[in-house]
Amino acid sequence: MIEVKNIDKSFGDTQVLHDVSFKFERGKPNLVIGQSGSGKSVLIKCIVGLHTPEKGQILYDGVDFSAMKKKEKKKIRSQIGMLFQAGALFDSLSVIENVIFPLKMFTKMSRAEMLDRANFCLERVDIINKNNLFPSEISGGMQKRVAIARAIVMKPKYLFCDEPNSGLDPLTAILIDNLIKELTEEYNMTTVVITHDMNSVLEIGENIMFIYNGNNHWVGDKDSIITTPNKEVNDFVYSSKFLKLFKEKMN
Amino acid sequence: MMLLSMFTKPEKLSVYWTRLMEEMVQLGVKSLGIVILMSAFMGAVIVIQSATAIDAAWIPDYTVGFTAKQSIILEFSPTIMSLILAGKVGSNIASELGSMRVTEQIDALEIMGINTKAYLIRPKIIAAVLIFPVVIIFSMAFGFGGGWLAAFGTGLIPEDQYIVGIQTFYDDNLWMITYALIKTTVFAFIITSVSSYHGYYTSGGALEVGKSSTNAVVYSSVLILLANLLLTQLLLI
Numbered sequence: 001m002i003e004v005k006n007i008d009k010s011f012g013d014t015q016v017l018h019d020v021s022f023k024f025e026r027g028k029p030n031l032v033i034g035q036s037g038s039g040k041s042v043l044i045k046c047i048v049g050l051h052t053p054e055k056g057q058i059l060y061d062g063v064d065f066s067a068m069k070k071k072e073k074k075k076i077r078s079q080i081g082m083l084f085q086a087g088a089l090f091d092s093l094s095v096i097e098n099v100i101f102p103l104k105m106f107t108k109m110s111r112a113e114m115l116d117r118a119n120f121c122l123e124r125v126d127i128i129n130k131n132n133l134f135p136s137e138i139s140g141g142m143q144k145r146v147a148i149a150r151a152i153v154m155k156p157k158y159l160f161c162d163e164p165n166s167g168l169d170p171l172t173a174i175l176i177d178n179l180i181k182e183l184t185e186e187y188n189m190t191t192v193v194i195t196h197d198m199n200s201v202l203e204i205g206e207n208i209m210f211i212y213n214g215n216n217h218w219v220g221d222k223d224s225i226i227t228t229p230n231k232e233v234n235d236f237v238y239s240s241k242f243l244k245l246f247k248e249k250m251n
Numbered sequence: 252m253m254l255l256s257m258f259t260k261p262e263k264l265s266v267y268w269t270r271l272m273e274e275m276v277q278l279g280v281k282s283l284g285i286v287i288l289m290s291a292f293m294g295a296v297i298v299i300q301s302a303t304a305i306d307a308a309w310i311p312d313y314t315v316g317f318t319a320k321q322s323i324i325l326e327f328s329p330t331i332m333s334l335i336l337a338g339k340v341g342s343n344i345a346s347e348l349g350s351m352r353v354t355e356q357i358d359a360l361e362i363m364g365i366n367t368k369a370y371l372i373r374p375k376i377i378a379a380v381l382i383f384p385v386v387i388i389f390s391m392a393f394g395f396g397g398g399w400l401a402a403f404g405t406g407l408i409p410e411d412q413y414i415v416g417i418q419t420f421y422d423d424n425l426w427m428i429t430y431a432l433i434k435t436t437v438f439a440f441i442i443t444s445v446s447s448y449h450g451y452y453t454s455g456g457a458l459e460v461g462k463s464s465t466n467a468v469v470y471s472s473v474l475i476l477l478a479n480l481l482l483t484q485l486l487l488i
Contacts (some may be wrong), residue, residue, distance in 0.1 A: 048362050077364035088355040102363055105262050160362075 001026050002047060002158060002190050006037055007056035016042045017053070018214040026190045033195055034211035035236065041077075041196045043086075044160055044212065048080060049073065060074045060158070078106055081151030081189075083161040087143040089135040089150070096131035097120070099150045106154065117129050121149040125179060141172040145179070147152065152183055159184065159191040165200060177203045198240060203223060210236065253448055256268025259366050259423045270374040276374065279382030280339050283389060286332055290323075293331070294397030298320050302407035307427070312408040314397070316416015323394040327435060329431040330479050332390045333438035335425075336383065337471040343448040344375060345467035349460035357451070372447040376440060383439035384432045415458070421437040430486050437482060438475050445471045 002024040008160075010019040014041045024030040032040050045051045049065065054159055058065040058214060060076050068076065089098050099118040103109055109117070122128070125145040135143055142162060161180060165173030180203045184191040195201065201208065203221035210233050212218075218233045225237055238244045259265040303319040348371060351357050360367045395417060402413040418424075446467035453463040 019330045045358075050358055074364045077362060082359065082362045084359060086354055088359040089357075091350070091354075092355055104266055105363065105365060235400060237277055 002042070002192070003059040004047060004135075005057040005059075007043070007053045007058070009046055017046070018021075018212050019114065020056070020211070020214070020215055020216050022209045022219070024190050024192050025185060025207050027185060027188050028190045029184050029193050029204040030207045031193050031195060031201060031205045031208070031235070032209050032211060033201055033205075034217075035116045035196065037212045039214045040196075041162055042209055044162055044192060048082060048160055049077070061171060067198055077156040078154065081159045083144065083147050083151050083152065083157035083159070083164050085139075085163045085166055087135070087147040089130075089143055089147055094132050095127065095138065095146050096133055098135070098146060099153050100135075102150065102154050110146070115119065118149070118153060122146070122152045124152075124183075125149045128178060141168050141176070144168065144176055148176075148183070150233060154188065155187060157189060158188045161191070161193045163194055163196070165197055170199060173199060173243055174203060180204065198237060198243060201237075253368055253372070253451065254444065256366070257376075259369050262365060266301075266372065267370070270370070270376055274378035275375045275382045277343075278379050279470065282336060282339060282386055285335070286386055287393045288391050289335060290328065290332065290393040291400070292392035293327055294319065294399075295401035297406060298326070298398040298401040298413070299393075299407065302405075303404075312412035313416035313419060315402070315408045316413040317419045318416070319398045319413075320395070320417045320419070321427075322426075323398075323403055324427045324431050328387050328390040328394060329434040329438065330419050330475065331433060332387055333372045333442065333475055336386070337438075337442045337446075337475060338468050341467045342444050342464040342473045344443060344446035345450035345464040346451075346460055348372075348447060349453035349463040352451065352453045353456055353460060363466060368451070372443075372451065375447060376443045379439040379443040380436055384435045386409035387431065387435045391428070396449070409462070430482075433481055433486065434479065434482050437478050441474045441478060442471045444475060 003022070004024075005021050007017050008015070008018040009225075013181065018234060020043060022232050026150075032043060034040050042051060046053045047065075052066070065073065065076065090101065096115070096118055099121055100114045101116045103117060107114075119131075122131070125148050127145050127149065128136055130142065130146075134147070138146070141177065148164075159180070165176045166179060168176065178195060180191060183189070193204070202222050205225065208215050208220055208222065208225060210218040210220075210225075210230075212232045218230050219229065220228060225233060228234065238247055252442070254310075269417050297319045298315060301315045305314055306317070351371070357367050360370060399410065399413060403410050448465040449467040449470070452461050
């Protein structure tokens with residue numbers, strides 16, 4: 001489990017996060033939702049240590065990340081898998097080399113063992129016979145899946161996904177969402193997904209935090225989000241015409 | 252600060268060794284073609300220009316070879332070639348690192364727990380410092396070769412006189428080459444560290460990657476010229 005307590009983060013005079021607290025539970029996808037610019041990505045970057053918050057605590061299974069020694073931080077980082085918005089695959093490496101990379105850097109596995117593990121992960125995300133292609137030679141959806149394979153290759157305890165289905169068609173987006181959910185349960189990971197896609201919310205939103213102007217404005221799940229009277233959440237959820245029509249029919 | 256944070260224990264030595272070898276090929280071996288081509292042509296032009304300029308009966312023919320040697324070893328190969336490498340290698344490094352930054356590849360490495368400066372920049376600097384002197388020796392050799400071809404092809408001076416000119420003050424040649432290689436090593440460090448800095452700290456998008464690349468070349472070139480003046484004063488006077 002990951003817990004953030006009273007996080008504050010500013011860039012210059014702009015306060016992006018203000019007193020954010022939340023518990024990200026193990027074994028289920030935890031969603032951070034909100035409008036663009038609301039501070040979702042900054043929050044995730046604070047949690048993984050790419051940004052340092054001015055105030056507050058980030059607890060990995062009860063241990064404060066900021067109080068950890070360098071070696072302990074390194075250990076936690078080796079247990080983190082991250083899926084970036086654009087995949088962030090290494091351009092100069094082939095698909096298989098991208099997935100092998102963390103194993104190469106942090107394990108003493110033989111080449112054959114690394115290939116076995118990487119192939120297993122690629123098959124798990126349904127990428128077959130693409131090992132020698134480079135990221136630029138595969139589609140956006142495939143890049144995301146390869147990035148997921150790379151994120152899980154070290155069997156992480158924590159998985160972070162920054163807008164995993166941005167730029168994907170609805171069908172591929174649902175595939176990616178379900179894949180994240182399945183892997184979370186399979187590896188019993190603490191998974192944090194940032195999204196502003198309502199399809200994802202309704203598909204895998206078991207524990208949701210809604211960020212509004214840098215605050216955790218609302219907390220709930222995929223069922224309570226469509227019935228909540230909270231105005232800001234309603235504005236966000238029913239911003240799509242389809243959901244607005246759906247709500248009117250339901251009423 | 253950037254350079255200091257590079258000096259950490261490598262996560263895995265074998266991976267860093269492979270990176271070093273790759274960078275030596277990328278920065279050095281792949282630059283050989285353009286260096287050889289330019290050096291040969293410049294060597295030829297230097298000989299033709301010197302031969303036509305020193306067209307007096309009382310000046311011995313070997314002076315042309317001597318002039319070519321001085322120009323190639325002291326300035327053309329180490330400095331002009333380094334400026335050309337700043338354009339080729341510097342922009343390559345800055346755009347590579349800049350693209351990695353804006354596409355979050357550097358963030359991905361950092362989250363894995365890798366010291367990105369040590370992993371991405373250190374091999375480039377070490378590789379350039381080791382391989383650029385070799386590239387410059389090739390440049391000198393092909394510069395002389397180009398000069399010889401010009402002497403042979405145009406008949407402006409006899410070939411043997413050209414070779415005598417090259418060999419004149421033989422004892423000084425070793426120091427001149429050492430001086431050139433010292434300069435090259437310093438220039439290699441400037442090109443890779445300045446370009447890496449501009450690439451690594453790129454923020455924004457494709458436009459900023461282009462700007463970083465341009466800045467890398469401009470700053471590297473200016474620093475090379477300043478270092479050239481400084482080193483020449485320190486080593487030759």
